[in-house]
Amino acid sequence: MSVDLGSEWMKVAIVKPGVPMEIVLNKYACVYKIRPFKVCLARGPISAAVLALKGRGEQSTGSALSSRNSEACGSNEITPRPGPGGCNEPISFTCTSHSVPIEKLLPLKVTMREKLPLLALFCLALALFPSPTASVAVMSVDLGSEWMKVAIVKPGVPMEIVLNKESRRKTPVAVCLKENERLFGDGAMGVSVKNPKVVYRYIQSLLGKTADNLQVEHYQKHFPEHQLVRDEKRGTVYFKYSEEMQYTPEEFLGMVLNYSRGLAEDFAEQIIKDVVITVPAFFNQAERRAVLQAAQMAGLKVLQLINDNTAVALNYGLFRRKDINATAQNVMFYDMGSGSATATIVTYQTVKTKEAGTQPQLQIRGVGFDRTLGGFEMELRLRDHLAKLFNEQKKSKKDIKENARAMAKLLKEAQRVKTVLSANAEHVAQIEGLMDDIDFKAKVSRAEFEALCSDLFDRVPVPVQQALTASEMSLDEIEQVILVGGATRVPRVQEVLLKATKKDELGKNINADEAAAMGAVYQAAALSKAFKVKPFLVRDAAIFPIQVEFSRETEEEEGAKGLKHNKRILFQRMAPYPQRKVITFNRYTDDFIFNINYGDLSFLSPDDQKMFGSVNLTTVKLSGVGESFKKHSDAESKGIKAHFNMDESGLLILDRVESVFETVVEEKEEESTLTKLGNTISSLFGGGSTEPAANVTEPVQDEEEVPPEAGKDQEEAVEKTDEAAQEQSDKEEKGQGEKSKEEPQTEEKKSDEGSDKEEPQAEKEPEGSEKSDEGKAAKEEEKEAEKKPKPQKKSKISVDIAVELEVNDVLNPSSEDIDISKKKLQDLTDRDLEKQEREKSLNSLEAFVFETQDKLYQDEYQAVVTEEEKEAISTKLSEASAWLDDEGYSAGTKELKEKLTELKKLCKAMFFRVDERKKWPERLAALDSMLNHSSMFLKGAKLISEDDQIFTEVELKTLERVINETMTWKNETVAEQEKRSPTEKPVLLSKDIEAKLSLLDREVTYLLNKAKFAKPKPKPKPKDKNSTSSENGKTNSTDSEKVIPPKDESNGAEEVKPAEEPPTEENKKEETETEPTIEEKTEETTGDDDSQAHIGDEL
Known part of the structure; x- marks a missing residue:
């Protein structure tokens, strides 16, 4: 094996017979490198450049050193025996949280000579490598109106949907709040x-909404049992259950997100902080900010808010990467969930990037x-229809619509009936004890259901x-229409869509429920620094246009001053993002x-405009503009530039505002080459200052921006730029790069031409050497006069302008409000944990009482307790059982x-005696086998x-002594135990037997390892009779064998290997045509190499 030991990572490689060079995977089976590097030392020789951790149990490298290795990382209770190396003391190293004895991990030994260098080496290793393993798992939450799906990705676990506590793949977005x-x-x-009344659902529709919003009115109509109160400070609403229990929609969403994180952490078995959350594509700025505020209350770090339709499109493209090429492919995704419907047109094609080359890209069109x-x-x-049928049956005098509990039962039954009617023509709705102990039963057909929802089906196209219309495409350009969302399973919805899209069939080749969660978790892995994924470019689009509005004074013909209101579009409808824009005043x-406001929203329906909220986003107040002009009165003003950024989450951010001036910079005389070289060297060694000046001065650069004072033609050009921002930006970047490259080339060309013209004059100077110095000076003055004046060099001066933002749509909660909400949610979490701990303690006590009462009547327990002990235990258990029924x-x-x-x-003594008697047979049998x-x-x-x-005599005597002592101890202890009563404390203990087993195993293993790696002593071969010695001391032999050199002459060489075959043409050809592999080689020796082959065989 080999170990590439880096400062942060290490890589391990092996080679073995039948397996070429191969990188070793760590315990996660997917990561080729390990971090951090926790090393547990052990006795033994360490080969050069190889750090092998071959523990008898699990490896203890990196994050694998966990509680599962607690036994291997316990205290050292075994005194090492003296060995040939003379090491008499164990060495233990304290890692981050474990003190690891050496003997527990490696059956090797460290000599005293090697001990100090090893300690220094591993002290350095432990100082360099970080010990705690950072959280690398990330999660995504597909936040729907009715359901949420959670997905994670972590090392060793690819993208996976998280199962909840009921082992389901999706979880209702509902929160139940009772008093305790x-x-x-x-x-x-x-x-x-x-x-x-205590269950809160569909809270997503209230995010970022003021009290007068139409959607708040709809929510109150659908859930009349909840009391919505206006927040006078922010203008939004909050739920009021009692004076003590008042929660905002953001706080409820924070509870849901915190619960989803708990599910993900239980599934991943590690802490998770990073998340990507899906939101509807039609969420405006206020709604997106509300989701981020909820995540902040839950303590989550949001990597990105991704539109759910974009996440679905990403998941679709990931599994069809090979089918994407330079030809644009247009696909429509129709997503109808529980609360809304969205149609999205996506274009897939490959594009060229500077960083990663040609990569697939999806663009929302x-x-x-x-x-x-x-x-x-x-x-x-359907619920209202069932309520009508119940009232028509006249089984109760009361109107069922006035009973919130009965209406909740009907809504649950309506959900079930709707699902069944998707596959059946009719079904029976039935509820036992619907109201006043009256059962309800009624038949509902699919035709009736479609008639009830006919106006909804008309809105599907x-x-x-x-x-x-937004994409400026026709249906003929759409290659496929794919269904997403649970509501698209309704047959009537599919029929209307098929007719509206004029397609032969609708695509159902994507998981309608989990596609958004899986696409979002892939994006989370791509944004996380812990994972490396294949690039898939995503270009989302802003649905709502955003513009900048301002007013300025104008002079009229009669000298009077007027006020002119100007509008400049910042982001057009369907403008791609993330994107940066600059507007200049x-x-x-x-x-x-x-002011920053929404643009033309006439494409929205009247109801959508009422639900949209305020069209005024932010008022920006600038201060310090006049001071900047006074400070740089001698410079030319280039306007006030406001830098905007629409980030990956679709949020508009004003990065900064600056006042820009241009000034002429005087150029210094050209320095000599030696002076330039000296300045360069001095700057390299810290001669230059790295601190920026108060006013940053930069060379003037062309920058793409939105000019506010542009005319009509320029406005159209800006709009055209917004519609094709990516292509335009790429061209401009390319043009700027070419321009920057061409300018120095042009200068060089001019200087070269000038030098060519001057060369002849320079060559003629020696011929006129007899001329006077005055003539030479005159010539030089004429040359300077002929030189053309160089253009003036300009520099840019930027002055930051103070910005004050005033939010106009929905006020953000203050930092104090966020802290209060965090504390409120944390108190609820602590209360839940305390309740779970109490329930766990109560269950443990009940289980112990019932189990122990049952065990007292079992033979194995009755044999080890006296009647007095049994009576005392039984009495205490009965008292505890009665206490549980009354006060417990x-x-x-x-x-x-x-x-x-x-x-x-x-009961401790009773359990101990029973447990020991259960362990004796197995432990004693193992000890007998080890002794044999x-x-x-x-x-x-x-x-x-x-x-x-x-083996040395000391080693054999030591083993014999241990065997004899163990056998004597066993016989004496067993005999003593047989004399004792089962009710007495045993003298034969299982831990003592295990200690004897460990001692024997250690001694035998030591000798076995020594035998395994020992080399047999070489035996000298007798001299041949025909061999003669010459005067110069050389030995001549008639045989091809040579005599092995004496031991003192060959001391220091561990092994003599046979000579390698000389390379042939065939071998050279094979080496050039095949990849490098390592194989087992057997070489044939010639007569000249017989002596070396013989020596190798002997060794």
Whole structure:
């Protein structure tokens, strides 16, 4: 083996017969390198450049040194026997959390000469390598209206959907809040039928919404049992269950995200912090900020908010990477879930990148949506229909719609009936004890269901038309339409879609439920630094246009001043992101204000516009503009530049605002070559200053920007740039690069031409050497006059402008509000953990009482206790059982643990005696077997002849002494135990037997290893009779064999290998045509090499 020992990573390689050179995988079976490097020393010689950890149990390298190796990392209780190397003391190294004795891991030994260098080497290794293993697992949460799916990826585990506590692959987004209990998922849904007031669902529709939003009104209509109250500070709403229990939608979402992280951590068996969350593509800025705030309350680090349609498209493209080429392929994804419907047109094709070459890319070309079209609306229609049927049966005088509990039961039954009707023409809805102990039963057909939802089915094609309009495509350009989401399983939805898209069939070759979660977790792995994945470029699109609005004073003809309102589009509809934009204000010399708002939203329906919220995003107040102009009054102003960034999550960020000036820089006279070289060397050795100046001065560079004062033609050019931002940016970058390359080339060309013209003059100077110095000076002045004046060099000066932002759509919670929400959620989590701990203690106490009462009547326990002990134990158990029935269920965790500890202490002696008697047969049989094998080994070792003996007399006597002592101890202890009563404390203990076994095994293993690696002594061959000695001391022999040199002459060479065959033409040809491999070689020796072959055989 070999070990490539780096400062952070190590790589291990091996070669063995039949296996060529191969990198060794670590315990995760997918990672070729290990970090961190925790080393546990052990006795033994260490080969050069090889650090082999060959423990008898698990390896203890890297993160594998865990609790599973606690036995191997315990204290050293075995005194090592003296060996040939003279090492008499064990060496143990303290790793991060374990003190590891050497003997536990390697059956080797370290000599005193090797000990100090080894200690220095591994002290250095432990100082260099970090000990704690960083959390490398990442997760994704597909956050739907009704369900959520969680996926993870970690070393050794590819992309995988997380199972919840009920072993299901999806979990309801529901939170149940009682006074002393909190439930999630299926547990909360079970409570929703009994007490719907304490279960909160479909909270996603309230994120980032003000109290007057139409969607808040719809939510209150669907869930009248909840009390929504206006937040006077932010203008949003919060749920009020009581004066003590008041929670915002963001806090409920934070609870759900925290619960999803708990599921992922249980599945991954490690802490997870990084997450990618899916959101609907139609989420605006306020809604996206609300999701990030909820994740912050849950303590999660959001790597990205990815649109769910983009995540689905990414998952689809990942498994069809080979089918993607330079030809654009347009695919439509129609996603209808529980709460909304979205149609997305995606273009797949390969593109060339500077970093990774040609890679596949998906680009969102068009998106259409309906915020309220989904399976939940169909279920509500069916629920109301079932309520109508119940009222028509007139089994109760009360209206069922006034009973929230009965309506919750009908909604649950409507969900089941809708699912069944997708595969059946009719079905019977039935509920036992629907209201006032009255059973309900009614038949529902698919035709009735489709009639109830006819207006919903008419809205199904609308997102398709919106997506086509946004992408400026026709249906003929769409190659395939793929269904996503649970509601697309409704037959009528598929029929309408098939007719609207004019396709022969709809694609169902993707997991409609899990595609978004799997695509998001792949993106999480790509964004994480712990994983390396194949690049797949993603270019998302902003659905809602964003513009900048500002006003400035203008002079009219009569001299009066007017106010002109200007609008400049920052991001067009379907503009790709992530993307950066710069807008320049050229006519401001003092502090001013501008607004960031949404652009033209006329493509939205009237209801969507009411649900959208405020179209005003942010008011930006700039201060310090006038001061910058006063400070740089002698410089030319290039305007006030505002730098915007729409990041990967679709959030618009104002990075900075700067006032830019241009000034002329005086060029210094050209320095000599030696001076330049000296300055360069001095700067390399710290001569130059690295601290930036107060005002950064940079060379002027062309920058793509959105000019606010542009005319109509320029506006159209900007819009055109927004529509094809990627292609345009690539061309501009390429053009800038070519320009920067061409400019120095042009200068060089000019200088070369000048030098060519001057060369003849330089060559003529020696001919006119007789001329006077005055003539030469005149010529030089004429040359300087002929030189053309060089253009002035300009530099850019940037001054940062102070920015004050005022949010206009939905106010963000303050940092104090975030901290309060975090504490509120943490208190709930602590309460849940305390409740779980109490339930665990209560269950443990109950189980111990019942099990022990049963064991008292078993023969093996009755044999080891006296009647008095049995009576005392039985009495205490009866008292504990009675206490549990009366006071135990209200007792605290501490009291329950104390009761359990008291009972265990009372029964400890009885359990110990029974446990020892169970272990005796197996342990004694193992000891007898070890004694037999050790005796046979000792007998065989003594029969070895003196010339071939590899063991010393001390070693054989030591083994014999250990065998005799062990046998004597065993016979005496067993005899003593037989004299004792079963009710007394045993003298024969299993731990003592194990110690004797370990001692014998250590001695025998030491001798076996010595025999395994020992080399037989070479025997000198008798001289041949025909051999003669010459005067010069050389020996001539008639045979081809040579005499082995004496021991003192060959001392220092471990092995003499036969000479290698000389290379032939055939061997050279094979070496050039085949890959390098390592094989077992057997070489044929010639007569000249017989002596060397003979020596090799002897060795």
